[in-house]
Each structure stands twice: as structure tokens, then as C-alpha cells.
Amino acid sequence: MTDTDSVLGEPRIKRKFIIAVDYGTTYSSVSYIIVEDGQSIAEKIEDIRTIEGYDGEPENGPWTSVPTELWYPDDDYARAEETYANPANGLNHNGEDPESDLYMEDGDLPLWRPQDQVEHRVPEKVIWGYKVQDALGALDTQTGRDSRNKPILRAKLLLDHESHTQEQRDKLTPTLQYLRRKKLIKRNEDVITDFLACLLRHTKEKLEELHSFSVDECDVEVVMCVPVIWNNKACRTMQWAMGSALQAAGFRTENDFVSDLFIVSEPEAAATFVLAEQIHLMKNEVFMLIDAGGGTIDVITYKVNLESPLRLEKQVAEPEGAMNGSSFINERFRTFMTHRLQTQREGVEAAEGKSIEGVVDGEDIMPKFEMNFKRRANFEKQSLCNRKYKVMGLVENKALGVLRNNVSVEYKDLEAFFRPSLLNVVGLMRSQLYKAETNNIPVDKVILTGGFAASPALQAFLLQELKPYRNVNGNPIRLILPEQHSNGAAISAGAALRALDKEHGPARNISSSYGILYIEEYDPRRFRQHRECSYPKPDQYDGIRRISTIDWIIKKDSEVAPDHTDTRELLHMFAPTRERFLCEELLYLSDTSKESHYTKYHPYNKKQYELIGKIVIDMTFLRNENIIGLTKLSTGSDHYAVKFDLHIQVMDRNLKVWGTWPPRSEGGQGERLLEGSVRYINMAAAFAPGTK
The missing domain is CATH 3.30.420 (Nucleotidyltransferase; domain 5)
Structure with a gap:
């Protein structure tokens, strides 16, 4: 259609x-x-x-x-x-700068950006x-x-x-x-x-x-x-x-x-694609995934939990990695070529009209090495490894492999570019096999993926290495190579395929806490956390002692339903002279804290949270529509007391926050959605990859 x-x-x-x-x-x-x-x-x-x-x-x-x-x-x-413009109302209702207490490394900024920025x-x-x-x-x-x-x-x-x-x-x-x-x-x-x-x-x-x-x-x-x-x-x-x-x-x-x-997760995406294209894994089968990329080489061993759709149970050995992928082959080659040309810099730059660095990165050297040789190099055919790269202005110097207007690169040079990366991959594979064998775990297959996986040199190196290996059951270990047409996009393709079927994924255990700034009455008898804070002064309006805490409404390490909802009643007090009743609510996240009732300056919370959002709700209508009147007390000072409900709802992998009035304590059923109160936050990163 x-x-x-x-x-x-x-x-x-x-x-x-x-x-x-x-x-x-x-x-x-x-x-x-x-x-x-x-x-x-x-x-x-x-x-x-x-x-x-x-x-x-x-x-x-x-x-x-x-x-x-x-x-x-x-x-x-x-x-x-x-x-990043400053919010119109920069201080919260406690007179604090909401961003001043963020825990940030040098050069970082809050990941949250207010709506008016x-x-x-x-x-x-x-x-x-x-x-x-x-x-x-x-x-x-x-x-x-x-x-x-x-x-x-x-x-x-x-x-x-x-x-x-x-x-x-x-x-x-x-x-x-x-x-x-x-x-x-x-x-x-x-x-x-x-x-x-x-x-x-x-x-x-x-x-x-x-x-x-x-x-x-x-x-x-x-x-x-x-x-x-x-x-x-x-x-x-x-x-x-x-x-x-x-x-x-x-x-x-x-x-x-x-x-x-x-x-x-990248390994699950790669495995999903490779296995959908080539092979079938059985439940409880163990395989090693070598993700040989351009920068990093990552090796991880998994056990299959479910055959169809493919789901991985756990890592049977601690993942290992190294920083020696295929791009480092390019770096070694670039250093080699730059060194060769440095000896005749003046002549080369005059003839080429560009710097030595520009010549090396130009179309006749690095792109040709990357596209025409590195991706096809096979050291089993040594005669095919010799190459010449054209550079104008060169004078012959056989000791350095420099010919007239050409640099000669031989087999021994190219092997030196490749060998450190090849040995790294093999070393990581050996280490994972040893860990599996030590734990009496039979590795049945080794799956090679990633950009470097297409290299014939790497494939031949791994095949030769695995040939004598037997797993703990005495069976040979099969090396699964990527299909020719799948090179370059196996992870993104596998991720798209994995997203089609989200069933049978990890449990919805959340690894971060989500909370709000919550002003609560000081009660050290009821809350042990209050005993560890300074004795607060009476509130200027009603004389009640209160402290500013973080209420961790959604707690890390708990299983969260896809429609979980919590509600908190919030109180704000305003002087009679205040023109607008702006109620500011701050939303926090922590990867470590989950107990409520601590102040945000307590060691339990300090430097352990991030500000991830702010909601500013205008409640001036309560006074303008004569819904509330001035509160007069024998102690304290005259004020307007504003109450409303703030709702926090998990919606699959998102969080929705919104306010309603009147509050439930006054018989409210969420009749009035408060303007400007709705805020959505994506919380997918707080769940294990693959969580529905």
C-alpha cells in the first residue's frame, strides 16, 4: 500500500x-x-x-x-x-539553588535540561x-x-x-x-x-x-x-x-x-543476528562471543536460557577486553608511513602541496590501506602482501624501503602491524576457555563478530589456534565466522531483530532509585534517619519543625511493575504578599541510595544523586478563585497553605510525573490536572538491557 x-x-x-x-x-x-x-x-x-x-x-x-x-x-x-538559560525562578521554595548540589565530575553538566532551555x-x-x-x-x-x-x-x-x-x-x-x-x-x-x-x-x-x-x-x-x-x-x-x-x-x-x-546489550544483539542467520543453539549450550571491533576487543561467554526466541541466561565467566582492535593496525601503519616520509619532508611537501600528515591521510595511502589491503590481508599468501604506495617527491633510499616516488611495504612490515592485535584476540579467547574449563563448563562454539571479524588474517589465526582445542567433554570447539554480507552492521541488525520480540527478557529489577525533594515533619522517634540531622528551626509560617529529605519513591534493587503508581501529598506555604504561588518539585535519581527520610546533605545521599528534572506548578488559581483563604495562627505568621497530590507512575520503561488537585486527603479524586505538571522521564537505562 x-x-x-x-x-x-x-x-x-x-x-x-x-x-x-x-x-x-x-x-x-x-x-x-x-x-x-x-x-x-x-x-x-x-x-x-x-x-x-x-x-x-x-x-x-x-x-x-x-x-x-x-x-x-x-x-x-x-x-x-x-x-543553557537560567530558569526564570532559580531558587526552590527552600531558598536553595537546585543545581548547586549536583554531583558532577570536572567538565560535566547535569544530564537534565529544563523545558525552558x-x-x-x-x-x-x-x-x-x-x-x-x-x-x-x-x-x-x-x-x-x-x-x-x-x-x-x-x-x-x-x-x-x-x-x-x-x-x-x-x-x-x-x-x-x-x-x-x-x-x-x-x-x-x-x-x-x-x-x-x-x-x-x-x-x-x-x-x-x-x-x-x-x-x-x-x-x-x-x-x-x-x-x-x-x-x-x-x-x-x-x-x-x-x-x-x-x-x-x-x-x-x-x-x-x-x-x-x-x-x-551489544553481545546479545550480535548473537541474535549471527544465530538467526547461521546456526541454532540449544538450551543450556555454552558459546563464547568475540566482539572484535575497531577499537576494543571484548570476549564474553554465555549460556543459552531459551532457544526461541534466543535468550541468554548469564555470563559463565567474567567478561574480558582489550584496547587493540583493527583501528590500531591503521595507527601502526600510519606511524610507519609518517616515519618513512619524515626523512624527506621538504621534498614531499613541496611536490604534494600538503603536509606529511595530509599526504598520509590522503586518498593514496590510508584509504587504500584500509579498503584495499587491511580488510583482505591473508598472511598465508605472503607474496600478495607486498605493496607500494605512491608519494611524489621521494628520492630512492633502499635502506628505508623508499623508492622513487613510492614507499615499499613488505610482508614483514605488514605482519608487524597486525600481530599485536591478533595476539590480543587469541589471548583473550584462551583466557575465557581456561576459565570455562576451570569451572567444568563445556564451550561448544566460538562466535566471531564485529568490524574486525571480517579480516581473513584474524579468521585464519583463530582457526589455527582452535584446531587442537577440546572442551571439557572432549569435543572440538567450532568457530562461527560472520557471513560476508553481514559485515559492519551485525549489532544494529541484531538489535532491531531483538526489539521485535521482547518477551522472556530479564525481570523488571530496577538498578536506580527515583525520588523527589520531600519536606516532612521532624520526627526522630518515628524515623531513625531524622536523628542523624541537625535539629531544625520552627517553620516561619506555622511553627512546625520540618526537614528537607529525598523520598526515594521507586527504590533500586526492587522489582517494579510496568504500571506501578505512587502518590505523595505536598504542602507549600506562601506569604500573603506573594504574587504567584509557584510550587517547584525536584526529581532525583541515585544508583546507590534507596532509603528515604535522610536529608540530601546526609552522607547517605550527598554526592550520590543526580537532579533529573524539575516541575514548576502555578497554584495561584486557588487564591484567585477564592478556593483557599488566608491561614491565621496564634504562632507563626499569616500564610496561604497549598496542598496537592503528586503522582509518580511507571509506564513500561518510562516514568510519568503529574500533579492533581484537590488532594486525596480532602476528598480529591484527581479531578483537576495541574497545568505544567506533566513530566516524562525515560528510565530504560535503569533496567537490565533487554527488559520489556
């Missing part, structure tokens, strides 16, 4: 686009499935498609993935000086994907580019906290500091948002071109892939970056809120 059918009087079928994003360390991909009303899941398995047609991609495509690279040219200072904007001249190396390769010797303004590579590692990735994060620091000083980014994670925005804008354009996609007429579910090793904060940061990017790319979102977000 086409879009013209509706014009002719036929009812338009509602279409849903499941868009899965694999934000990789070195390469990223987007896959999608179109589901129309009434279609069964079985009809869609063969319909997974992957976004292609990236600007600047090599000619021998199409390419289903794009380099996770971003560059902010030196002449682009276009980002607004200040995109300007949306995230991507600099117009930002260069991304395949165009980055093209732009760098075109630089001439007169460019004068600030050496600190390097391309952003492997930005995903900003969310990683493993020791083996620390060096790569450190390398990003000078460039990130430079970009912040130039007001091109506000916080480090903006580089992730900016890349995702570019990727999603391209995705939206392709969907419009190929499928007449419309944000107004189509439903969208976004699937986000995350590494197993990421903690809650990393998943949450990625979740908010995704929301900002979707909004910047023109998808329908509200205040970075993605109404339908599903999170899948």
Missing part, C-alpha cells in the same frame, strides 16, 4: 519504524525494520535493512557502517555562547564520518590548524571506566578542553550527541527518501546498543545523548524524552 491510497479514500495503514543504533568505538551503523499494523513478527525477520549512502564513502560500496569520527573545523565557532544545537560546519579523513587529507602545509583541534576518535570510550581504555580517554582530553574553551561544546559528552545527531539526520533523510517516512504519520521505536561493561551512569548518559540527538535530527521528541526506547 502506498501513501497515495489515502488520497483515493483508502485508510492509511499506520507504520512503525524500529530504528536500531549501534554507536561503535570506531564504526557505527543504523538498521531498521518497518512494521505495519497487523503484521506478525515472523513476517519481519527477513526485512531488516541497514542505512547506507554516507557522504564521502569509498566507491567500492555500498557501506553499511560509517566511521565514528567527528571534527570541528577551526573556523567554526558557531555554537551559541550560552545554550534552548535545545542542543550541532555546529553547522561539523564534519563527520568518512568526510573527516577526506578533510584532513586535503590540508596543505599552510593550514595553520591548531594542533589541539584534532578529530574526535573513539569518543565512546568517554563512557567507559575500564583501565585498559584510560590511555585513549587521556588522548581526548586536550581536544575536548579546546572545544569547551571555544564554546563548541558545553560538556565532553556533547561530542557523542553531535555525532549521533549527524548519524540520525542522515538516517531520517534516507527513510524519507526510500519509504516516505514522516515524523507526524509514523511511530518510531529507538533501539540503543550498550556494552556489557557499562555501568548505570554510562547507559544513562548515552540515553540522554540519544534523546538530544534525536531532537536535533528532527525526530519528534519532547525535552529529549524518547517515548519508546529499548536497550539491548
